[in-house]
Each structure stands twice: as structure tokens, then as C-alpha cells.
Amino acid sequence: MIEKKPGVQILGTGAYFPSKVLTNSDLEKIVNTSDEWITSRTGIETRRISDSDIPTSELAFRASIEALNTAKLTTKQLDLILVATITPDMLFPSTACLLQRRLGAKGIPSFDLAAACSGFIYGISIARSFIQSGLYKTILLVGAEELSKITDWTDRTTCVLFGDGAGAMVLTASSYKENSILSTFLGADGDYSNLLYVPAGGTLHPTTNETVVKKMHTIKMEGKQVFKMAVLKMVYAAKKAIELSGLQIKDIKLFIPHQANIRIIKAVAEKLGISMQQVFINIYKTGNISSATTITALDEAIKTGKIKKGDIVELISFGSGFTWGATVIQL
Numbered sequence: 001m002i003e004k005k006p007g008v009q010i011l012g013t014g015a016y017f018p019s020k021v022l023t024n025s026d027l028e029k030i031v032n033t034s035d036e037w038i039t040s041r042t043g044i045e046t047r048r049i050s051d052s053d054i055p056t057s058e059l060a061f062r063a064s065i066e067a068l069n070t071a072k073l074t075t076k077q078l079d080l081i082l083v084a085t086i087t088p089d090m091l092f093p094s095t096a097c098l099l100q101r102r103l104g105a106k107g108i109p110s111f112d113l114a115a116a117c118s119g120f121i122y123g124i125s126i127a128r129s130f131i132q133s134g135l136y137k138t139i140l141l142v143g144a145e146e147l148s149k150i151t152d153w154t155d156r157t158t159c160v161l162f163g164d165g166a167g168a169m170v171l172t173a174s175s176y177k178e179n180s181i182l183s184t185f186l187g188a189d190g191d192y193s194n195l196l197y198v199p200a201g202g203t204l205h206p207t208t209n210e211t212v213v214k215k216m217h218t219i220k221m222e223g224k225q226v227f228k229m230a231v232l233k234m235v236y237a238a239k240k241a242i243e244l245s246g247l248q249i250k251d252i253k254l255f256i257p258h259q260a261n262i263r264i265i266k267a268v269a270e271k272l273g274i275s276m277q278q279v280f281i282n283i284y285k286t287g288n289i290s291s292a293t294t295i296t297a298l299d300e301a302i303k304t305g306k307i308k309k310g311d312i313v314e315l316i317s318f319g320s321g322f323t324w325g326a327t328v329i330q331l
């Protein structure tokens with residue numbers, strides 16, 4: 001039996017991408033790669049890149065304003081700000097506090113959460129719990145990243161994959177009838193922490209000349225192993241969240257998986273027994289933007305009319321940690 005807790009309604013979403021486009025042919029001039037290799041192995045054709053003087057909080061701000069406008073709310077009506085990011089403006093203060101200042105939402109609690117590419121799904125679960133507990137009524141949840149700034153632009157095995165962007169969602173307490181979040185499921189396994197990581201800049205390897213020279217401040221990844229686990233865990237999380245919602249795969253109108261690699265997405269779809277027509281894809285123009293992928297894809301699916309009020313959608317993610325998660329929502 002599904003427990004009838006207080007409802008959590010999604011009031012609005014927003015997204016923002018920097019205007020600068022980096023194409024596969026641009027990358028051909030930087031590393032030994034080809035448009036054909038990148039497109040066929042990843043599905044990525046272009047990605048957006050921030051200017052050097054624009055921090056993650058700025059992308060977060062632009063996406064937040066759009067989400068607040070869609071929700072028809074002002075910043076004064078927010079009770080909490082949560083930012084999922086692995087590319088914060090700085091180690092501290094949190095990007096959420098910098099966003100709070102930018103929004104003029106003085107006083108309300110604000111913090112970052114780091115669950116890598118699963119960050120937005122983790123955020124939905126946290127926001128939902130806060131709202132259902134009665135502690136906060138209205139929450140701004142943001143996924144914002146500038147992966148271009150932690151990318152090794154001499155490493156062809158990673159630099160072709162990532163991009164920059166931000167997405168935001170406003171959630172509020174509602175009646176059970178208007179509830180949007182039907183289920184959330186989260187998981188993690190720290191045994192795999194050495195397969196996708198940035199080695200230096202924290203307390204394990206504080207910044208030194210050596211860490212800079214050895215490029216230890218950029219993304220390191222064992223692509224093949226990440227690929228296999230991503231498929232396994234996204235399928236697992238997708239099934240668990242559907243089970244927790246009390247629904248079945250056939251009830252889901254649109255699946256929005258983490259956009260890391262088109263081949264991962266196709267393998268997940270195949271294992272779930274769904275057609276690619278039911279799966280939202282925008283990786284070809286965004287690349288992997290970590291915590292911002294599922295929310296920017298959801299925002300695009302709503303704004304382009306691919307999904308409408310009442311439709312049931314599942315967001316599924318996987319990332320460094322490893323972390324994974326899924327959520328079933330009803331618009």
C-alpha cells in the first residue's frame with residue numbers, strides 16, 4: 001500500500017546554457033579525435049562552454065530566475081535553497097549561499113550537495129523530505145555545473161564528453177491530490193570512488209605546484225568500467241523507483257536518463273524493454289553536464305510540449321561515487 005504523505009508539487013522549472021558552442025570539429029583542432037569518433041561513440045555533437053570569468057553560481061542564478069518566473073513566485077516566497085554541484089565557485093562558501101545573495105533571498109538556509117551526476121535526483125529526495133516533514137514549504141533546487149573548468153583539455157578520452165549548464169526547479173507543499181513526486185530511490189557505493197574523480201584540491205592532495213603540473217585538478221575516468229556500472233545501476237534505480245511509486249513501466253510516458261553517453265542510454269532502454277521514442281535525448285547538444293542533465297532535459301521536455309500536465313515521467317541518474325538514483329514524477 002502506498003502511504004499518503006503530504007504532497008510535493010513541482011511549480012516550475014528553468015534552464016540556462018552559456019552561449020558559446022564547442023563543436024566536435026573545434027575539438028579536432030585541440031586533441032587527436034574526430035567528429036565521427038565522438039558522434040558514434042558518445043552521441044555528442046556540441047556542448048556549451050562558459051566564459052572564464054563566469055562562475056557556476058551565475059548559471060545557477062539564470063536558471064533559477066526562469067524557474068521562479070515559471071512558478072510565478074518571488075524569491076521572498078522561498079524557504080530553502082539547495083544547489084547540487086561538483087563544480088562550485090569555490091570550496092566555501094557554498095554556491096547555494098552565493099546564489100542566495102544573487103537572488104536577494106537573505107536569511108533562508110542554503111547549502112550545496114555533492115552527489116556528482118546524481119546530484120539533482122538526490123536533491124529532489126532531500127527537498128521532498130524537508131517539505132513532507134513540514135520544516136520548509138517552498139524550496140529552490142538547482143543543478144549547476146561548469147565541467148569545462150575541471151576538464152583536462154589535452155586528454156581526448158574525457159575532454160570530448162563534458163559541458164556546462166544549469167537547471168532549476170521550484171517545489172512546494174501541496175495537497176496529496178496535487179502531488180508531483182511519486183517516488184525517489186537513491187544508492188551509492190564508495191568502493192568505486194577511484195574510477196571517476198578529481199584527485200587534488202581537497203585535503204588528500206592539497207594544491208601544490210606538483211598537483212598542478214601533474215594535472216591532478218581535472219577529471220580522471222576509467223571509461224569502460226564507468227560505462228558498465230552506469231548501465232547496471234541506472235536500470236536498477238529505474239526499476240526500484242517505479243516499484244516504490246506503485247506503478248509499472250508501461251505507466252511512464254517519458255524516461256529522462258542522465259545524458260552521459262547515447263550508448264549507455266540505449267543499453268538502459270533495451271534492458272528496461274522500452275523504445276527509444278519513450279526516452280528523452282538532448283546529449284547531442286549538451287554533452288554530459290553532471291547534476292544539470294536531468295533537470296535541463298526535463299525543462300526542455302516541458303517547454304517543447306513533449307510532456308504536459310498529468311504525464312508521468314521518470315528521471316534516472318548515475319555518477320561519481322558511484323552514486324545512482326531515480327524519481328517518478330507526475331507533472
Ligand code: COA
Pocket residue numbers: 032033034037038041042117156157158160221222223224226227230260261264288318319320
Ligand atoms: N577520439 C578518438 N579516439 C579516442 C578518443 C577520442 N576522443 N577517446 C578514446 N579514443 C580511443 C582510445 O584511445 C582507444 O584506442 P585504442 O583502441 O587504440 O587503445 C579507442 O578509442 C577505444 O577506446 P575505449 O576507451 O575502448 O572507447 P569506449 O568505446 O569505451 O568509449 C567512452 C570511451 C569514454 C566514450 C566510454 O567508455 C564512456 O562513455 N564511458 C562512460 C563515461 C561516462 O559516462 N562518464 C560519466 C558518468 S556520470
